[in-house]
Amino acid sequence: SWVNTVITMASKDPERLKYLSTLADQKTTAVPIAPGQQVLKIANYVVRVKLGTPGQQMFMVLDTSNDAAWVPCSGCTGCSSTTFLPNASTTLGSLDCSEAQCSQVRGFSCPATGSSACLFNQSYGGDSSLAATLVQDAITLANDVIPGFTFGCINAVSGGSIPPQGLLGLGRGPISLISQAGAMYSGVFSYCLPSFKSYYFSGSLKLGPVGQPKSIRTTPLLRNPHRPSLYYVNLTGVSVGRIKVPIPSEQLVFDPNTGAGTIIDSGTVITRFVQPVYFAIRDEFRKQVNGPISSLGAFDTCFAATNEAEAPAVTLHFEGLNLVLPMENSLIHSSSGSV
Missing domain, CATH: 2.40.70.10 (Acid Proteases)
Structure with missing residues (x-):
């Protein structure tokens, strides 16, 4: 009633x-x-x-x-x-x-x-x-x-x-x-x-807006009408050590007409690139690490932990921001003694 x-x-x-x-x-x-x-x-x-x-x-x-x-x-x-x-x-x-x-x-x-x-x-x-x-x-x-x-x-x-x-x-x-x-x-x-x-x-x-960090570096969050729920960023390039990896711009470019681009996703465990981009980054990383390379499951660039000091830092270049990844975010130690 x-x-x-x-x-x-x-x-x-x-x-x-x-x-x-x-x-x-x-x-x-x-x-x-x-x-x-x-x-x-x-x-x-x-x-x-x-x-x-x-x-x-x-x-x-x-x-x-x-x-x-x-x-x-x-x-x-x-x-x-x-x-x-x-x-x-x-x-x-x-x-x-x-x-x-x-x-x-x-x-x-x-x-x-x-x-x-x-x-x-x-x-x-x-x-x-x-x-x-x-x-x-x-x-x-x-x-x-x-x-x-x-x-x-x-x-x-x-x-x-x-x-x-x-x-x-x-x-x-x-x-x-x-x-x-x-x-x-x-x-x-x-x-x-x-x-x-x-x-x-x-x-x-x-x-909420109160209490947010003040001294921070930023890059714009972009909207893509093809995938309106996602948070896009403009990734412009990747460096391994001091080498800027040669990646064709069309493989990274943000394109609101097609839905292409790079998203920030807290639910995806490992950062992923399209295959040509990943291969270019991987090959440059391998060049700079001394010693033999092996595979372990989904990871195809494993090397002895004794060579960890040779591992180069990876830098992600965004619009207005260069983010150097800490080694903890680039390398995983396996139980077999490799990285």
């Missing part, structure tokens, strides 16, 4: 007022980040958040190339043992196919007529997929509580690449965290990733 509808709406007002009051509270929101290797035995970075009321802690993968957030829910087929318990939350809300958010999530499925829960299917990591139901609930980021956050409640997964405790999408699309919390954070965020060797949540995802 109308009376019951009004009562239900009114019961949610205190939570909404609390949220609105935070919009005027100018403070820094820093959500802890840790390397997933130490926390979940995965190679991605994870953020510590809480979902529902009372909050249930989840370690969600930080992913700037995805929009939707999703977590494994109780009863999920093929999921990890740690799941979100919808029935334990007093603020969980359902979303049906008539809601605008349903059409904003990639892979949604709805009947031609009638109303039903908003279901969606997505692939992830190249070899995995998930089936989920779109829902709403509170999400807690550090001390900020955002009511009515839209995310997917995973019902089933296949493959081995689905993050065990879910994913937090920070893309540019309308259903990402950055868009949903636009009133609170003004679409501004930065993140500082800790060493992959760190055992602690020593990194941070900073949300």
Whole structure:
């Protein structure tokens, strides 16, 4: 009845007022980040958040190339043992196919007529997929509580690449965290990733314009209409040691007409180039390292750790910025004693 509808709406007002009051509270929101290797035995970075009321802690993968957030829910087929318990939350809300958010999530499925829960299917990591139901609930980021956050409640997964405790999408699309919390954070965020060797949540995802780093070097984030959710940068070249690698400009150029270019993606573990660019960088690196080269799995330029001192630094040249990669970001030590 109308009376019951009004009562239900009114019961949610205190939570909404609390949220609105935070919009005027100018403070820094820093959500802890840790390397997933130490926390979940995965190679991605994870953020510590809480979902529902009372909050249930989840370690969600930080992913700037995805929009939707999703977590494994109780009863999920093929999921990890740690799941979100919808029935334990007093603020969980359902979303049906008539809601605008349903059409904003990639892979949604709805009947031609009638109303039903908003279901969606997505692939992830190249070899995995998930089936989920779109829902709403509170999400807690550090001390900020955002009511009515839209995310997917995973019902089933296949493959081995689905993050065990879910994913937090920070893309540019309308259903990402950055868009949903636009009133609170003004679409501004930065993140500082800790060493992959760190055992602690020593990194941070900073949300909102207050408290952002001041003394930084920057390169513009570009928009590409062919892939509007992604963050593009203008990579103009690569150097190995003191040698600028000869790479044809058309293999790196940002082109909004085709979707070509370089993206920043926190969810991809290893930086990847198109094959001709990678081969040119690899061959120059091999030239400057003394000793025999071997392969190990996906890595085709392995050498003895005794030659590590000969390894040249790799510099990425962006528009207005030259980024020299620390050796930790270029070399991986294997258990066999090679690099």
